Amino acid sequence: MDIKLFRSLLLEKKAALVEEEAAGKEAAQVVELDQTSVGRVSRMDAMQGQAMAIAANQRRQIELQKIAVALTRIKQGEYGYCLECDEEIAEARLKLDPATSLCIDCASKKEMI
Ligand SMILES: [Zn+2]
Numbered sequence: 001m002d003i004k005l006f007r008s009l010l011l012e013k014k015a016a017l018v019e020e021e022a023a024g025k026e027a028a029q030v031v032e033l034d035q036t037s038v039g040r041v042s043r044m045d046a047m048q049g050q051a052m053a054i055a056a057n058q059r060r061q062i063e064l065q066k067i068a069v070a071l072t073r074i075k076q077g078e079y080g081y082c083l084e085c086d087e088e089i090a091e092a093r094l095k096l097d098p099a100t101s102l103c104i105d106c107a108s109k110k111e112m113i
Contacts, residue, residue: 067098
């Protein structure tokens with residue numbers, strides 16, 4: 001398996017997420033609204049936009065966490081093996097999501113729960 005390739009894929013993904021995060025944080029900041037000039041509807045809009053930005057931030061945090069785990073596993077020489085069953089994860093699956101830590105069988109079992 002080409003660990004170097006997956007390592008660079010992970011680092012690229014991480015850099016992109018960190019960049020997105022910086023942009024997203026601004027959007028997630030509390031929206032200060034001037035009550036006199038802003039109506040109820042646009043206040044709702046702003047709150048919804050803020051909620052979406054916060055949700056996107058949370059997704060990024062989870063993804064960054066997964067990438068950090070994957071990079072640690074590369075260092076430990078455990079990358080590419082399923083965390084649950086210790087079987088090798090298919091390379092095609094890793095190419096799709098280099099941060100994945102479960103083989104397809106274990107992942108689909110988890111999704112069913
Ligand atoms: Zn497995």
